[in-house]
Amino acid sequence: MTATSPATPTTPAAPTTGTLPQDPPASRGARLHRWDVRWGPYALIAPFFLFFAVFTLLPLLYTGWASLHRIELTAPERAEWAGLHHYARLLRNPLFWNALRNTLVIGVLSTVPQLLTALALAHLLHSRLRAATFWRVALLTPYATSVAAATLVFSLLYGRDHGLVNWVLGALGAGPVDWQNGTWSARLAVSSIVVWRWTGYNALLYLAAMQAVPDELYESAELDGASRTRQFLHVTVPSLRPTILFTVVVSTIGALQLFGEPLLFGGAGGQKGGASHQFQTLGLFLYEQGWFTYHLGRACAVAWTMFLLLLLIATGHGLARRLLRKDG
Amino acid sequence: MTTRARGHSSAGPLTYAALALVTAVSLFPLLWTAVAASHDSARLARTPPPLWFGGHLPHNLRVAWTDAGLGLALANTVLVAGTVALGTVLCCTVAGFAFARLRFRGSRPLLLLTVGTMMVPPQLGVVPLFLLMARLGWAGELRAVVLPALVSAFGVFFMRQYLSGALPAELVEAARVDGAHTGRVVWHVVLPAARPAMVVLGMLSFVQSWNDFFWPVVALTQENPTVQVALTGLGRGYVPDQAVVMAGALLGTLPLLLAFALLGRRITGGVMQGALKG
Structure with a gap:
């Protein structure tokens, strides 16, 4: 709620590219920088969401799907549609x-x-x-x-x-x-x-x-x-x-x-x-x-x-x- | 924490008496575990129950350590809880920082998803998780209990709240303007600022992982157990000797109790801090 950072991610990168268009290393640095500002946040949240999705969210959703099927512990790869049978x-x-x-x-x-x-x-x-x-x-x-x-x-x-x-x-x-x-x-x-x-x-x-x-x-x-x-x-x-x-x-x-x-x-x-x-x-x-x-x-x-x-x-x-x- | 309400009366003898009573109730079962673990099972099957220590403690501890597998279980649990605490702290700190101080597309819905599922107990997903681990061939292995516990939605929320207050936005920007990339910002700016909260989150995750019950009991076997799984084996009658069972309970609890005694103020402070953020 308190995250009121005024910085928009692209501002630091933009002037650099604008002022130094001819300088190849600087512009490459600037491109990298812009790329980093854009994708860096996703790299930071990726480990969390990867584990969270695979081991928490998907199992939870799959539980709902499996509750509508007949699955036995002895042969878990066979799932037969059962509708609301289990709930009834x-x-x-x-x-x-x-x-x-x-x-x-x-x-x-x-x-x-x-x-x-x-x-x-x-x-x-x-x-x-x-x-x-x-x-x-x-x-x-x-x-x-x-x-x-x-x-x-x-x-x-x-x-x-x-x-x-x-x-x-x-x-x-x-x-x-x-x-x-x-x-x-x-x-x-x-x-x-x-x-x-x-x-x-x-x-x-x-x-x-x-x-x-x-x-x-x-x-x-x-x-x-x-x-x-x-x-x-x-x-x-x-x-x-x-x-x-x-x-x-x-x-x-x-x-x-x-x-x-x-x-x-x-x-x-x-x-x-x-x-x-x-x-x-x-x-x-x-x-x-x-x-x-x-x-x-x-x-x-x-x-x-x-x-x-x-x-x-x-x-x-x-x-x-x-x-x-x-x-x- | 040392600031106390000035308008508050100091505690009278009644307050101390009440606190002493509750403390006695809190500590008694633990003390009695040690008492029961120091007798033999024949003594435990006689009335009145023992109220003071007997001489069988070393013997019972030895049996619990080797025959009931508590030695292996303790080593496994230290490994599991340590990895879980480390992973949780690292993943949650960087994700919490991204949510607190960086702008990116989808940050709000992703944060809402995280907070919204924070309260959902992971045990509701045990069946698919079990099938997944069986398919991967990891059932019965320690990684089956480490991986699902490696991150926590609460941890992300906790770190986000902490960094929103403790990490000035200007500091991040200044580093940015100096041309520091995300990795450098995290290393030189975020981690130092986040350290107190990382310690708290690490301790809470360690305790939680140490005491994690349902999923380990489902996923692991007595051949390669954590402490909780080994104690479950004891409780379900694999070792019929009650004194040995108590020795096992003592062994499985002692490390955390020692940590609590040594780090007392930090841990109580951590729990209270976690409360304010949660």
Whole structure:
């Protein structure tokens, strides 16, 4: 938005050719220069767009095409036209609706507490604090932990017979919970891994936005005798709305493609998302369709459905932004 | 970053208590990974679970390193994440510069395309990507996970935003008037100005690549895994010993944790900077 360079690319080259038309080396230099000004930018963006097109854009488009065909993992070069067959089948498949429901439920269970906690944490971090860097780094360590490592540890902590969580619950007088095999317990457990990994990261995003809020707003609020809580609700949160919206969208997209946590929480048959598919997400469903039942066309239909959901989220985001702007 | 809101009260004991609680929750699973990795699997199958270190850590680490292939996996991951970070930084810096400071036909639609697809998760294209790699004969090889991750739309946008602010247009023009060609401008003007943002982007890309999950799990096998693929193998029961699994999780996490501890301020600063630009 700030790129207001007044230079038009051809101006530096033009006078040179005009003043020195007879001098062959200079004019060759000028021609080279003009050529460079014209094509240089494309040379700079070419590596990015080459990789981006081959490995991101084309696969995405091809996914849409393949979702209309019957393709098997065992003979991927044979593609038969199937029309909307895969989609019709998908809509009739209770396991698809189950995966969609699980994705939404786990998405809400993980996104809402995560962002609310992050907001509160950022508020705490925003005060004058001793060892500020220590707190920030400590809260960011879960972000450095990979999905795989985190899920392996949490699976052990949530173990039915000898897990630490059940041991603590037992000490508090509550019965042991079969975390993996229960429906809600498993969804909660999977969500808790997401919350654990991303809360600190989001807190730092909010903190960055809070530091950009002008001091005068707080000063005048303080003069009005507003308490810290009131300052938080009436100064901080409204100023942070764009950032909050941004994190909501990013977390929602993350929740839509949730994969590693439920896969590894499920142990050996993880792609099923539990014995009765109670925590199978859309990502796992896609994986199972493609790599365990070998129907690549169906897997693509799932992927393309996820893409449509994504567009829906993006549209919602656009609408919300417009509404916010109207508000002031 | 050191400027703090002057009108802001300093933290009271309650603030510290709350922060300490959240920090404990953040660190506990990692600490407990180390605790669990220092016992044998028989001890982990007894109640109450261990809360302090036992004596089996070296043995478990050794088994995880050799039998579970974590040694190879770590070497592979360093190679993959390093290449990805380097490639992302280079490609995105020059492209970001072109979008920030150069005029060329089609720059606006191309930038819109980049920003518009920034949020699309690459995992939606896994099936064609898998077929492509199989056709090229690269399935199971490291380049199958390096190439698709080598550039990032976010990186281009991030560098463009940064250079729009940090690189004065006059500087580029002055170099141009002196007759410097694009390559010289990039080398002598753009790269020095972009260095702080390049460091941030490099760190973020490295962490992201290190922890990349879906595509590596699909594309690679246990014969030649990255850390995440090897840990997935552990988690799916290829090695039934829980203590060894925890030792593997510890090995796979330790390098990044050490980097975070050493570069703490830079990394938190980088995340916060990335937030403002994104």
